[in-house]
Amino acid sequence: MIVVKDVSYTYMTGTPFEKIALKKISFDVAQGEVLAIAGHTGSGKSTLIQIIAGLIKLQSGSIEIDGLSVDDKKIRRLVGIVFQYPEHQLFEETVESDIAFAPKNFGLSEAEVSARVDEAMRQVGLDESLKKVSPFELSGGQRRRAAIAGILALKPKYLILDEPTAGLDPPAKEHLLKEIFGAIKISGVTIILVSHNMEDIARFANRVVVLAQGEIIFIGTPRELFAEEKILARAGLExxxxxxxxxxxxxxxxxxxxxxxxxxxxxxx
Ligand SMILES: Nc1ncnc2c1ncn2[C@@H]1O[C@H](COP(=O)(O)OP(=O)(O)OP(=O)(O)O)[C@@H](O)[C@H]1O
Ligand SMILES: [Mg+2]
Structure with missing residues (x-):
């Protein structure tokens, strides 16, 4: 379980560029849940998930993940984060070595790494025959899936995805979502999904947190959200x-x- 309590965050404090990105954010993420985070551009979504993943240091408030503080290095093993356009970070010579990169750094045995690469490729629907191919020869949708597989190979208990389908064409998007939410949900992984896409949220999320200018203006089910016209208008959502x-x-x-x-x-x- 993830418990976020009174988290505030300001960029470039004390400079003319000071920017309050988050104000007193509190919510929980239950085990096995798909929690969506939605809101306008600049509402604080990426800042929030990077703090939860331990990539941006907490300034105030607290975050506990399975009882551990987010400052604890042990949470790195629990939380996997897929950034927006993650394929920009593919850099190894083959798809296989790219997916293997992070699990290798965790000090796993070669056999274990190889088993995890196979499983992660299956989970995202990438054919085995693509293992020895350069990531740069893949289609956009395949590259995105390879990048996500690299995080899945870490077997995170909590998976955070920042706009995982942004920029993909409709078939690639559909394929990716079905694979991710089909295979991964069964394995019991808890998902935090940042998305502007209300259809995706309606189909896959159990609950939605809506941010506006760094504040939570709504927490509830997608059905409850779609009945709140004022909230939707304020957050620029339809x-x-x-x-x-x-x-x-x-x-x-x-x-x-x-x-x-x-x-x-x-x-x-
Ligand atoms: N590194 C940074 N330095 C200064 N300000 C930043 C930085 N990163 C983000 N901000 C500001 O903090 C606020 C929240 O940004 P954030 O990236 O978290 O929003 P977002 O909801 O993810 O937006 P988007 O939908 O465009 O991805 C914005 O006003 C943004 O300009
Ligand atoms: Mg963002």
Missing amino acids: PPPVTQLLRTLKLNESALTLDEAERILTTNH
Whole structure:
């Protein structure tokens, strides 16, 4: 479990560029949950997840991960973070050595590293035949999956993803999400997903935290969020198109996903 309590953060304190990025942020992430973080550009999402991953030092408040403080180096083994556009960080000669890079640094045996590379490639849906290929020969979607596999190979208990589908075309995006949330959720990994995409949030998240100018303005389920028009407007978010469509049709029920909409429409007509 992750417990975030009263976390505030200011960049460049005491300079003319001082910028308050987070104000008194508190929330929990339960085991096995997919928690989404949404909000305008500059609302503090990336700052928050980097603090949770221990990459930006906590200034005030506290974060506990399985009872350990985020300042404790041991949390590095628990939390894996995939940055926005992670494929920019692929640098090894082959896909295999790239995915193996971090687990090797953890001092795992060669056999263990190799087993983890295979498993991570399976989890993200990359074919074995791509192991010896240079990451630069892969398609954009494949590169993204290779980068994510490199984090999965660490077997994090908590996985943080910053806009994992940004910039991918719709089929690559769909494939990636299905692989990630299909395979990984089964393994019980807890996920924090930063996303602007309300459809993705509707399909995969159990709860959503909405940030606006560094403050939490909403915590609840996607369904609860999509009923809060003022909050959505303030955060610059829109419900998924299917939710809006059913609302326009003035049906009494609300749908968050295509499957739900289909069920409602076929039983009503
Ligand atoms: N290294 C930095 N130095 C100074 N200010 C920063 C730095 N990083 C972020 N900020 C500022 O802190 C605020 C929060 O930024 P952050 O990157 O966390 O937002 P975000 O919600 O992730 O935005 P986006 O949706 O664009 O990724 C913004 O006003 C941003 O300009
Ligand atoms: Mg960001």
